[in-house]
Amino acid sequence: MQELLKYQELDSKLRKLNGEIENNQNRKKANEMQQYMRETQSKIISLDESAAVLVANLNKLKTEYNAVISKIEQLSKVEAEKAEDLEKIENELSKLYDALSKIERDLANMQNKLVSVNKEFENYMKNAKTAKSNLVYYKQEFEKSKAEVAPKLDELGKALAEQKTKVGPELMSKYLAKAEGRIFPIFVPFVNDRCGGCHMEIPAGKIKELNAKHYIECENCGRYIYKI
Ligand SMILES: [Zn+2]
Known part of the structure; x- marks a missing residue:
């Protein structure tokens, strides 16, 4: 996950630069x-x-x-x-x-x-x-x-x-599948039981899944919520 977050950080810089040109x-x-x-x-x-x-x-x-x-x-x-x-x-x-x-x-x-x-x-x-x-x-x-x-x-x-x-191939392919879409960043942290992107509260069942899998897809905004 750390490597993916580094990738996302670089991607973010690249997007910013391309945005400036645009x-x-x-x-x-x-x-x-x-x-x-x-x-x-x-x-x-x-x-x-x-x-x-x-x-x-x-x-x-x-x-x-x-x-x-x-x-x-x-x-x-x-x-x-x-x-x-x-x-x-x-x-x-x-x-x-x-x-x-x-x-x-x-x-x-x-x-x-x-x-x-x-x-x-x-x-x-x-x-x-x-x-x-x-x-x-x-x-x-x-x-x-x-x-x-x-x-x-x-x-x-x-x-x-x-x-x-x-970056591991599974995480990478999840990331790339959403890379062309509108949402960015694609991977957001889990903050106070909420999605770090859209701030929607995550139900208890989903938190369990998050603890086991380390990341889940937000049902509200479609981002991936991670927990290290
Ligand atoms: Zn969300």
Whole structure:
């Protein structure tokens, strides 16, 4: 049991170190930057699509505009012979001018939209650039701290492997069966007739079993309660 407890102690140190790497602030920030860049990229793509649609509409409007202009030019050249013809031509012209000013308004709107899409696009590009350089920085910092703990991690890993050979196979397999689970430590002492992990009181029958076997499984938390 003593050897197993030594193993658990080493395992605990290793878990703590791995936890520190897992929770490293630079690592978290680097992940955030990566996420941000992915989101920005999809926004840039959709802005690109909106800009393409706007440009196509803009070109369509320009063609319409030119068509109206040439109609107006043609009509202006027609010389009216009768007063009623003149009236007709003037009516037609006035309709065309109305159409023209509507197209002009639409064109102005469309151009404004395009300007704002471009502005948004530039902003996203600028932010993506910043995020990228931040990502490089956070990654480097994370790699640095990882490199710092690497020798210690290696040392602990070796010590753990060595200690494993000293633990009896039955205890070791009981330990390893729970090592991937959520509970840790896996082996806890028997304290004042209670489980040293969850503090549940152990019934008398179970205490007898504990005295004979030196360890029992806690019915409440699933840890092993030991008594040396
Ligand atoms: Zn318990």
